[in-house]
Amino acid sequence: MADTARRGALAGRRPSGALLGVVPFFVYVTVFLIVPTLVVVVGAFIATGPGGQGALSLANIRALAQPAVTSALWHSLILSAVTAVAGAVIGALLAYAVSTAKPDGVLRRFTTSLCGVLAQFGGVALAFAFLATFGATGYLTNVLASTGLDDTGGLWLYEWNKGLMLVYLYFQIPLMLIVFLPAVEGLRPQWREAAETLGGSTWLYWRKVAAPILFPSFVGALLLLFTNAFSAYATAAALVSQGSPLLPLAIGGTLNSEVILGQENVGKAMALLMVVVVAAVMTLYAAIDRRASRWLAR
Amino acid sequence: MTRGVAVQLTDLRRTYSGVNALDGLTLHLEPGELVALLGPSGCGKTTALRCLAGLEDPDSGRVEVGGKDLTKVSTNKRDMGMVFQAYSLFPHLTARQNVEFGLQLRKQGSEQRRRRSAEMLELVGLSAHVDKYAHQMSGGQQQRVALARALAIEPQVLLLDEPLSALDAKVRTQLRDEIRRIQLEVGTTTLFVTHDQEEALAIADRVGVMRSGKLLQLAAPQELYSRPADDFVADFVGLTNRVVGTSRGTTAEALGASLPLLPGSATEGTVTVLIRPEHLTVTQDAQGSAVVISSSFLGAQGRVVVSPGEDLQQVLVQVPSAAVADFAPGDRVTLRPVGAPALAVARG
Numbered sequence: 001m002a003d004t005a006r007r008g009a010l011a012g013r014r015p016s017g018a019l020l021g022v023v024p025f026f027v028y029v030t031v032f033l034i035v036p037t038l039v040v041v042v043g044a045f046i047a048t049g050p051g052g053q054g055a056l057s058l059a060n061i062r063a064l065a066q067p068a069v070t071s072a073l074w075h076s077l078i079l080s081a082v083t084a085v086a087g088a089v090i091g092a093l094l095a096y097a098v099s100t101a102k103p104d105g106v107l108r109r110f111t112t113s114l115c116g117v118l119a120q121f122g123g124v125a126l127a128f129a130f131l132a133t134f135g136a137t138g139y140l141t142n143v144l145a146s147t148g149l150d151d152t153g154g155l156w157l158y159e160w161n162k163g164l165m166l167v168y169l170y171f172q173i174p175l176m177l178i179v180f181l182p183a184v185e186g187l188r189p190q191w192r193e194a195a196e197t198l199g200g201s202t203w204l205y206w207r208k209v210a211a212p213i214l215f216p217s218f219v220g221a222l223l224l225l226f227t228n229a230f231s232a233y234a235t236a237a238a239l240v241s242q243g244s245p246l247l248p249l250a251i252g253g254t255l256n257s258e259v260i261l262g263q264e265n266v267g268k269a270m271a272l273l274m275v276v277v278v279a280a281v282m283t284l285y286a287a288i289d290r291r292a293s294r295w296l297a298r
Numbered sequence: 299m300t301r302g303v304a305v306q307l308t309d310l311r312r313t314y315s316g317v318n319a320l321d322g323l324t325l326h327l328e329p330g331e332l333v334a335l336l337g338p339s340g341c342g343k344t345t346a347l348r349c350l351a352g353l354e355d356p357d358s359g360r361v362e363v364g365g366k367d368l369t370k371v372s373t374n375k376r377d378m379g380m381v382f383q384a385y386s387l388f389p390h391l392t393a394r395q396n397v398e399f400g401l402q403l404r405k406q407g408s409e410q411r412r413r414r415s416a417e418m419l420e421l422v423g424l425s426a427h428v429d430k431y432a433h434q435m436s437g438g439q440q441q442r443v444a445l446a447r448a449l450a451i452e453p454q455v456l457l458l459d460e461p462l463s464a465l466d467a468k469v470r471t472q473l474r475d476e477i478r479r480i481q482l483e484v485g486t487t488t489l490f491v492t493h494d495q496e497e498a499l500a501i502a503d504r505v506g507v508m509r510s511g512k513l514l515q516l517a518a519p520q521e522l523y524s525r526p527a528d529d530f531v532a533d534f535v536g537l538t539n540r541v542v543g544t545s546r547g548t549t550a551e552a553l554g555a556s557l558p559l560l561p562g563s564a565t566e567g568t569v570t571v572l573i574r575p576e577h578l579t580v581t582q583d584a585q586g587s588a589v590v591i592s593s594s595f596l597g598a599q600g601r602v603v604v605s606p607g608e609d610l611q612q613v614l615v616q617v618p619s620a621a622v623a624d625f626a627p628g629d630r631v632t633l634r635p636v637g638a639p640a641l642a643v644a645r646g
């Protein structure tokens with residue numbers, strides 16, 4: 001009875017017991033998200049050069065203007081945008097195809113669980129699979145070379161704007177399918193039938209009803225794919241050995257031993273740049289997703 | 299104002315993997331008439347309505363509207379206004395845009411559309427909510443918009459599939475009466491599907507009772523109630539008592555009295571006589587063979603449950619509410635039919 005007053009204050013929200021349950025979550029978020037972010041943000045503004053050791057400075061931020069960083073950012077943006085758009089379009093079409101299958105049929109269950117695996121199948125394992133197939137000594141490369149069809153030796157695979165894009169699509173498309181499928185399934189049959197009885201053709205239904213309703217979900221999923229590619233590291237690191245064409249690789253580079261003295265915190269400034277880009281995209285995503293889920297709520 | 303047209307469904311059949319959803323359904327709607335299709339779950343009401351809308355193709359049979367054969371015509375050419383059970387509004391459009399959807403497809407100008415949608419939304423009492431989205435409206439308001447949207451295109455036929463079943467009781471009766479008012483005002487021939495008998499009786503010019511894909515009886519509410527075609531209809535519409543009796547052709551002996559039989563009754567032998575609770579009287583009688591089981595006050599009237607004798611089914615008797623207090627469990631009473639015509643069916 002002692003906590004009646006407190007209970008009253010929480011009335012209409014959540015029973016106090018449930019608050020205990022989310023404590024581990026907050027601890028987790030603090031240790032793995034808030035603290036690192038603070039380290040990055042603060043570090044980005046602290047000089048490490050011989051001149052102003054430990055002093056507050058904008059030197060790291062100014063260093064972002066050097067060509068190596070701007071081109072890495074640019075490549076990252078292009079790679080993320082291209083694989084997000086292509087992944088979203090292909091994934092959305094697949095999601096629609098899957099949604100027309102029987103809800104608990106074998107095909108449906110197989111596809112969704114396969115995509116669940118593939119969407120997480122990024123990183124070194126995926127890169128290795130590609131290397132083993134298309135790489136310089138890859139299986140398919142050898143076959144192609146021995147038949148004289150292709151003698152480039154699979155070098156395209158190691159370029160960020162060719163091989164890497166293809167590899168990224170391997171997790172972008174399944175991710176899109178998983179994220180977008182609920183939206184496609186949220187389309188109610190009554191909407192199609194109402195449009196039909198009012199005189200609309202199937203094409204008109206898609207254009208005037210289904211497409212506008214799905215649009216926010218589509219854009220939301222596209223943004224998610226964008227950040228997914230933008231922040232991916234392991235796959236790129238395993239596949240690209242020359243230079244640091246992408247922002248995550250460039251950041252990784254500053255953490256390695258070959259770092260030029262005084263550049264460590266430039267890495268933090270680059271990380272800050274990534275945080276800003278991702279935060280901006282996710283803010284947009286949250287706003288769009290709110291609308292999408294209101295329309296498609298069951 | 300729309301002129302109603304006649305609707306004729308002839309011998310419609312539809313099978314779903316072995317289930318006869320429609321088993322030779324024939325149904326006629328007079329121009330401007332509101333017919334309610336009533337029946338238990340799974341009897342084929344929705345399938346019948348969807349065949350009329352063109353959303354479902356019958357395996358065989360004919361659909362005619364206004365004398366034209368529409369059996370092979372696609373839904374979007376049929377000119378039907380349809381109101382679904384729930385959640386049919388386009389969520390990305392406001393109430394006004396929803397109502398204008400069909401008008402836009404008919405290439406009406408924006409001025410004309412706006413006038414018509416305002417008129418329709420006023421008709422359903424939603425003038426104050428024209429710019430709201432579905433998620434900003436109550437279930438009842440959404441159904442009003444759906445009705446306005448269906449009527450805006452001046453459809454040949456209005457189809458409603460349990461439009462009130464997702465609403466709570468009070469809104470349901472209110473909107474039910476309003477649908478009827480609007481339907482009379484616009485004069486559109488209407489098919490209204492429901493499994494709620496009270497709703498059907500209250501709203502319809504005629505009620506069709508369905509069972510297993512067939513139409514058992516199509517009649518005005520009064521007639522359906524007082525002259526049911528068979529025991530299924532009698533049981534399904536209103537309350538009825540089953541009493542053992544003996545048929546003598548046009549009359550039957552039951553509960554120690556003789557009462558006239560309705561057409562279609564069994565003409566000989568031991569029968570079950572179906573008697574409505576208001577067609578029975580119960581009186582205190584120390585010598586009576588019947589015993590009161592319970593009595594209850596139901597507001598406008600009262601009800602007494604009586605056991606007519608050993609091995610016989612209990613019966614319900616409707617009494618004036620003031621009389622409820624006169625009967626206590628265990629009282630000996632006499633039970634008499636008032637002599638209203640009843641249906642007798644062979645005991646099986």
Ligand SMILES: Nc1ncnc2c1ncn2[C@@H]1O[C@H](COP(=O)(O)OP(=O)(O)OP(=O)(O)O)[C@@H](O)[C@H]1O
Binds near residue numbers: 315
């Ligand atoms: N698409 C379908 N696939 C398989 N069976 C169906 C389908 N539609 C209807 N049925 C079956 O056809 C029969 C009639 O269905 P229908 O929906 O017309 O019944 P109803 O009278 O509208 O019932 P309710 O009151 O539950 O809405 C049922 O046995 C149902 O299971």
Ligand SMILES: [Mg+2]
Binds near residue numbers: 343344345
């Ligand atoms: Mg139904």
